[in-house]
Amino acid sequence: MTATFKNFIDGEWTAPSTGDYFENRNPADWNDLIGRFPRSGRDDLERAIASAQRGFARWSRTPAPLRGQVLQRVGELLVQRKEEIARAMTREMGKVLAETRGDVQEGIDTAFYAATEGRRLFGRVVPSELRNKWAMSFRRPIGIAGLITPFNFPLAIPTWKTFPALLCGNAVILKPAEDVPHSVHLLVEVLLEAGLPPDVVQLVHGQGSVVGRAMVEHPDVPIISFTGSTETGSRIGETCGRLHKRLSLEMGGKNAMIVMDDADLDLALEGVLWGAFGTTGQRCTATSRLIVQAGVHDRFLQMVCDRAAALRLGAGLDAATEVGPLIHEEARTKVEEYVGIAREEGATVAIGGSRPVGGALERGWFYEPTVFAGVRPGMRVEQEEIFGPALSVIRVQDLDDAIRVNNDVRYGLSSSLYTRDVNAAFRAMTDLDNGITYINAPTIGAEAHLPFGGVKQTGNGHREGGWEVYDFYSETKVVYVDYSGTLQRAQIDTYGE
Numbered sequence: 001m002t003a004t005f006k007n008f009i010d011g012e013w014t015a016p017s018t019g020d021y022f023e024n025r026n027p028a029d030w031n032d033l034i035g036r037f038p039r040s041g042r043d044d045l046e047r048a049i050a051s052a053q054r055g056f057a058r059w060s061r062t063p064a065p066l067r068g069q070v071l072q073r074v075g076e077l078l079v080q081r082k083e084e085i086a087r088a089m090t091r092e093m094g095k096v097l098a099e100t101r102g103d104v105q106e107g108i109d110t111a112f113y114a115a116t117e118g119r120r121l122f123g124r125v126v127p128s129e130l131r132n133k134w135a136m137s138f139r140r141p142i143g144i145a146g147l148i149t150p151f152n153f154p155l156a157i158p159t160w161k162t163f164p165a166l167l168c169g170n171a172v173i174l175k176p177a178e179d180v181p182h183s184v185h186l187l188v189e190v191l192l193e194a195g196l197p198p199d200v201v202q203l204v205h206g207q208g209s210v211v212g213r214a215m216v217e218h219p220d221v222p223i224i225s226f227t228g229s230t231e232t233g234s235r236i237g238e239t240c241g242r243l244h245k246r247l248s249l250e251m252g253g254k255n256a257m258i259v260m261d262d263a264d265l266d267l268a269l270e271g272v273l274w275g276a277f278g279t280t281g282q283r284c285t286a287t288s289r290l291i292v293q294a295g296v297h298d299r300f301l302q303m304v305c306d307r308a309a310a311l312r313l314g315a316g317l318d319a320a321t322e323v324g325p326l327i328h329e330e331a332r333t334k335v336e337e338y339v340g341i342a343r344e345e346g347a348t349v350a351i352g353g354s355r356p357v358g359g360a361l362e363r364g365w366f367y368e369p370t371v372f373a374g375v376r377p378g379m380r381v382e383q384e385e386i387f388g389p390a391l392s393v394i395r396v397q398d399l400d401d402a403i404r405v406n407n408d409v410r411y412g413l414s415s416s417l418y419t420r421d422v423n424a425a426f427r428a429m430t431d432l433d434n435g436i437t438y439i440n441a442p443t444i445g446a447e448a449h450l451p452f453g454g455v456k457q458t459g460n461g462h463r464e465g466g467w468e469v470y471d472f473y474s475e476t477k478v479v480y481v482d483y484s485g486t487l488q489r490a491q492i493d494t495y496g497e
């Protein structure tokens with residue numbers, strides 16, 4: 001019997017008003033049906049918003065340290081259920097078990113950080129320019145946060161948004177990607193078990209173009225936090241701008257690793273394999289470009305090709321697998337199209353460039369790790385996000401050249417430099433135009449307690465993670481207390497005659 005899942009609205013697991021469902025299948029084996037999930041409509045969202053408003057009225061008055069205690073329990077429950085959730089995530093998303101365990105761990109780290117923030121959530125007391133007067137700021141909850149998440153980090157990204165939003169006293173409505181609804185279902189179970197009041201969290205499954213869009217357009221959802229493609233983010237940004245909503249956008253990337261002549265090539269090799277082919281290249285921070293200085297270019301390209309060609313494809317639940325499938329058919333087709341584009345543009349497909357043939361791999365969305373050699377700056381495979389196991393290799397003369405190539409794309413999420421020259425490292429840290437730069441480490445590997453995000457068309461200036469995200473989910477209120485007993489006029493009585 002196929003499992004049928006429900007939304008969580010108004011404190012209950014509830015069927016969608018549409019009576020409509022979509023299938024969630026394993027990308028490593030499309031015969032494996034995980035379950036049917038609600039294809040909800042606007043009515044479901046309306047009910048979720050009405051309930052979340054009631055939840056907000058209560059939760060926003062709960063002291064922040066007590067909100068933090070709930071998140072502490074959330075973290076503890078995630079620890080207990082880590083393996084179960086990781087396995088469910090691999091089954092619906094495809095990435096290997098070590099990575100889905102890491103995905104859950106990121107949620108755990110985010111929960112424990114949020115729990116302690118409940119006893120900080122600092123405001124400031126600053127000296128007033130007037131006598132017998134206090135000036136201070138504190139942080140207020142805002143309202144309902146609409147959280148729209150992508151497929152590639154099925155649990156971690158929802159937790160990056162949910163936990164700080166809740167800690168700050170907001171209610172949340174989750175709209176997970178249709179490809180990975182089960183992981184967020186499990187997250188909501190954990191939140192409820194931890195003691196979160198049921199109307200503070202709502203889960204509305206369904207299409208982005210219906211549920212997501214309705215949430216973005218709804219006047220009673222003042223906060224939208226979106227992670228996904230730059231194209232979707234642009235559309236959301238237009239609507240939120242018109243409606244004066246608070247909006248966080250975390251979008252695409254075209255991240256580069258730079259390898260200089262003096263680099264430890266063995267170290268850089270491990271880094272590029274993990275950065276480019278981990279998560280089958282479906283990370284916003286994936287290493288999509290490899291920029292190599294001329295002196296080591298040919299040798300390093302050969303090293304990368306030898307190892308990448310030997311990576312083992314398979315189901316993520318199989319311990320021997322190094323690279324899982326792509327998320328769905330369109331994702332694989334997109335990689336195939338870029339292989340054609342690379343050839344047309346004059347690049348060489350050094351390895352890969354095909355679907356694997358034979359056996360169980362033919363029942364999933366697998367694609368061979370692919371390396372494009374002879375890529376020149378400006379080519380489409382050098383500029384556009386492919387979001388698959390494809391790496392473009394570009395030869396450069398020196399560090400200036402490398403920095404220019406890194407910066408000359410519309411995205412600005414992550415970058416990395418392998419060198420033994422401390423001066424080069426510090427120059428790169430300053431001049432690489434990205435939100436995150438790694439030295440002697442690949443473009444992936446963010447930690448939950450540091451701000452995460454990118455510049456240019458990757459983001460809109462906000463950050464997830466760390467301390468900065470708490471500013472996004474709260475409003476600053478300033479209070480002046482004048483206990484002088486007289487009218488004191490700022491800027492006038494202080495400096496007047």
Ligand code: NAP
Pocket residue numbers: 148149150151152153175176177178179206207208209211212213216227228229230232233235236250251252253283284285385387413453454458
């Ligand atoms: P996507 O297609 O843009 O979808 C992201 C989410 O938006 C999904 O939940 C989707 O729902 C929803 N959505 C689609 N159309 C919408 C609309 N008109 N209004 C409101 N919501 C809408 O992205 P994806 O393919 O899942 O994820 C891959 C992308 O995410 C890549 O570009 C990657 O770089 C980016 N990403 C960025 C970061 C970062 O932090 N910068 C992190 C991870 C991923 P459906 O599932 O129903 O379509």
